[in-house]
Amino acid sequence: METLVYLLYGMLGVIIGSLLSILPGLHPLNFAGIGIFLYLAFPMDPLGMALIFAGMLIAYAIVGTITTTFMGSPDDSTMYMAFPNQKYLMYGRGYEASVATGIGSMGSVVLLLMLAPFASTIFPIFRKLLTPHFHWVLIGVTVYILQSEWPKDWGSRAKTRFGRLKDGWASLSAGWVTFFLAMMLGFIVLNVPITPIDKAFQNIMPVFVGFFAVPWVLTNMASRVNIPPQTVSNTFYISKKDLARGTTSGFLGGMFAAYQPIVTAGIGGVLAGHSTSTQGDVQFMISGSAGRFAYYVGAFFLFWVPLLHLTRGGMAWITGVIYQPRTDSEFWLLMAAIAVAAVFAFMLLVFLSRVVAKVIAGFSFKKISIAVLIGIILLVFWFSGLEGLVILTIATGLGLVPPMFRTRRLNLILGFFFPIFLNMAGLGAGISRFLGVY
Amino acid sequence: MRGITHFIMGITVATFFKSLVVGAAMYDSLLILLGGIFGLLPDTLDFKFLIYMEKHDVVIDPDPTDMRPQEIAEKIASEIDRAGTLQPGKMTKVQLHTLKLGPDLWQSYSVYFNTKMNEVVVRVGPHVTMSGVPSFGTEPPADKALGVAKYKPKLIDRYGKPSEIKGFSGPSFGFLKRKDGSIEVVFIPFHRRSGHSLTLGLGFALIGYLLTMNWIVGAVIFLGWFMHIVLDTFGHMGNNLFWPLTKQRTSGLYLLTAADPYWNAFMVYSCIAIITWNLSLYNASVSPSYTVPWITALGPVLYLFLVVAIPWSILGMAYYIYRARTKERKPVELFAPMTGAVAQMAAEGMMGEMEEYEIAERPKPSVLLRILGIAVLVAIFVVLFIYGPGW
Numbered sequence: 001m002e003t004l005v006y007l008l009y010g011m012l013g014v015i016i017g018s019l020l021s022i023l024p025g026l027h028p029l030n031f032a033g034i035g036i037f038l039y040l041a042f043p044m045d046p047l048g049m050a051l052i053f054a055g056m057l058i059a060y061a062i063v064g065t066i067t068t069t070f071m072g073s074p075d076d077s078t079m080y081m082a083f084p085n086q087k088y089l090m091y092g093r094g095y096e097a098s099v100a101t102g103i104g105s106m107g108s109v110v111l112l113l114m115l116a117p118f119a120s121t122i123f124p125i126f127r128k129l130l131t132p133h134f135h136w137v138l139i140g141v142t143v144y145i146l147q148s149e150w151p152k153d154w155g156s157r158a159k160t161r162f163g164r165l166k167d168g169w170a171s172l173s174a175g176w177v178t179f180f181l182a183m184m185l186g187f188i189v190l191n192v193p194i195t196p197i198d199k200a201f202q203n204i205m206p207v208f209v210g211f212f213a214v215p216w217v218l219t220n221m222a223s224r225v226n227i228p229p230q231t232v233s234n235t236f237y238i239s240k241k242d243l244a245r246g247t248t249s250g251f252l253g254g255m256f257a258a259y260q261p262i263v264t265a266g267i268g269g270v271l272a273g274h275s276t277s278t279q280g281d282v283q284f285m286i287s288g289s290a291g292r293f294a295y296y297v298g299a300f301f302l303f304w305v306p307l308l309h310l311t312r313g314g315m316a317w318i319t320g321v322i323y324q325p326r327t328d329s330e331f332w333l334l335m336a337a338i339a340v341a342a343v344f345a346f347m348l349l350v351f352l353s354r355v356v357a358k359v360i361a362g363f364s365f366k367k368i369s370i371a372v373l374i375g376i377i378l379l380v381f382w383f384s385g386l387e388g389l390v391i392l393t394i395a396t397g398l399g400l401v402p403p404m405f406r407t408r409r410l411n412l413i414l415g416f417f418f419p420i421f422l423n424m425a426g427l428g429a430g431i432s433r434f435l436g437v438y
Numbered sequence: 439m440r441g442i443t444h445f446i447m448g449i450t451v452a453t454f455f456k457s458l459v460v461g462a463a464m465y466d467s468l469l470i471l472l473g474g475i476f477g478l479l480p481d482t483l484d485f486k487f488l489i490y491m492e493k494h495d496v497v498i499d500p501d502p503t504d505m506r507p508q509e510i511a512e513k514i515a516s517e518i519d520r521a522g523t524l525q526p527g528k529m530t531k532v533q534l535h536t537l538k539l540g541p542d543l544w545q546s547y548s549v550y551f552n553t554k555m556n557e558v559v560v561r562v563g564p565h566v567t568m569s570g571v572p573s574f575g576t577e578p579p580a581d582k583a584l585g586v587a588k589y590k591p592k593l594i595d596r597y598g599k600p601s602e603i604k605g606f607s608g609p610s611f612g613f614l615k616r617k618d619g620s621i622e623v624v625f626i627p628f629h630r631r632s633g634h635s636l637t638l639g640l641g642f643a644l645i646g647y648l649l650t651m652n653w654i655v656g657a658v659i660f661l662g663w664f665m666h667i668v669l670d671t672f673g674h675m676g677n678n679l680f681w682p683l684t685k686q687r688t689s690g691l692y693l694l695t696a697a698d699p700y701w702n703a704f705m706v707y708s709c710i711a712i713i714t715w716n717l718s719l720y721n722a723s724v725s726p727s728y729t730v731p732w733i734t735a736l737g738p739v740l741y742l743f744l745v746v747a748i749p750w751s752i753l754g755m756a757y758y759i760y761r762a763r764t765k766e767r768k769p770v771e772l773f774a775p776m777t778g779a780v781a782q783m784a785a786e787g788m789m790g791e792m793e794e795y796e797i798a799e800r801p802k803p804s805v806l807l808r809i810l811g812i813a814v815l816v817a818i819f820v821v822l823f824i825y826g827p828g829w
Contacts, residue, residue, distance in 0.1 A: 083542065125730050133463060135462075147475065156490070245699065275442050277703075
């Protein structure tokens, strides 16, 4: 009976998380802040509260994709699937895209459950071996992402070799500039307290929203298209190949990102996608959602793994303040809660996607985007004050560079966190002093 | 192989050097990354620099609103004929441009060299996305869908399949006059030449050594580069190993396909397993709390057998059975089926003779040469396993 009550806590978390996930621009970091607020407002059993947090994360990972698909406001973890999802929305197949992403998340749930019995053996090995090597692994990831971006000249028509070289390097140079400017912003935001002290834990929220959500919304506003009528079918088919490759690739990338500090789901997704040659829209949608689930829920899962208890991600940090999992039985209770809550969240996703698909047809994307933008600005102001809006504006300026010059948006996040990588390598402090931001 | 495979292979060979791993753990050294950087550098040079240095004799840039496949086919066929008049060893080059219609919408068309009929076949397809999903109703009218033009010389096409032009930059083809008078189709002629030569790798290694006066830096640079060349040689397209002494690239060993997800995933996984072994072995010199003694106690052979050979044999078998069972089955997609220009050629029976052609013409390297290729890879790792702890 007690177990059943705890599982219900997980489902309650899904409901709370779903309500919050519909608000575009919210990030799990905000969820963690809201979680603490909930705990202080309604003191309760810490284990139950921790399972509510788990449910909120699961809802964010699964139900939260609705905003990416139907409202076009992605975050760093959904950028990977934002293009195919929005493309299918414009084909009148937003519902199918939404469900496909849900299926990817469910695949990730299955793989997480399969991993669970071995987690306390595998992860401690990597923790032991990698602890003194995090700095070069993280800088290596950055180097690879920068080095592996290929020119997007779409076949330069320039007559001379230099002209073609210039065309090819236009997008690459923009990528490097994006990385550099994001790194400068990182040195400032991560070293100097800009947001009010009582909101300091939300200081990077405006950066993330500015990098990803606002530029996407602004681009949608400029596109001036209407959303076509959406087809809502009762059945559809996904090939086993797409399901297997998309889920495996996304899960591996997401778990790598969950384990490795600072690496986000988008970065993990690119690495795993390259390793397994992910291709095609369906695989990208499945892989993106599987990676997003593995990243957010996987990071929380690592906190509960016996003999590991690794704190990764904002929600695990906040949970650590109120509750410390200790036993195997608590770990397996979490796994049961994840399974039940994920199924519940998937059902909610299907239901809400049907509703949104039926309602949204004929809406002007511009009007939706304006509403979303106003919502985002209000949320950023609520969470991080006027100073947050200033950071949001700067980050939006940077976030507009990649779509304008067809370069990788990942450069933004890698650049922003690069000062932390440099700190790990013992180089950050000197640069911070040189820049006068310490 | 994919870029990440080359990058992590370079990192893997670098982790065999004990001084680099210990240096990274104790002094935050980043020298290990040289292996990865130079492991990926050959493709970086080719696709970020050398691609733009290529000089084209003919540039085909059709108007997407008025596709004329017959004209395209005739231009290509005429270049093949012109190549027939060149001196042996000389080449003509044709660049085919992609036709961008929107943020992710392209006019697709394909080019196929039908060597049985001495024909260049150009097929115009519908508008497609980068991943090949077509927009219905954009198929060309029948009189603007197909172009066929005859050429005279005997043509050798090692690829043997139609090339679809639909996204990113379009491909270029070289038509190389051979000593026997036949013409060889060289796909993207700028690729895997100077940028994939051992001589250039040696040059970089020498520069690295001279800058640091540390032979390990030079060795890591060269090994990262060398492993890229070795892995690429396993595919269909070879390399120009000793540029500028040699002029043309060799044929690959046909052991695997570069873009195959199974082989890429296998390589990346194996590299992670080897890095894990090396870190466990060398971290012991840093602190006992950073090592896993039971991994080291297994010894490299048993460790690799348990961690790499067994799981990948099972996966490989499952993959082989899956491929065999689904070979004849048409793919079923959640969304629109893939019906770009190449798929339409297949559906219309234009590629019916391809299999026969592949058997007759594709120059498979000898078994001995293939075994030698694998032996080189194994030998490198044996040397690294034995001598790495002393470096």
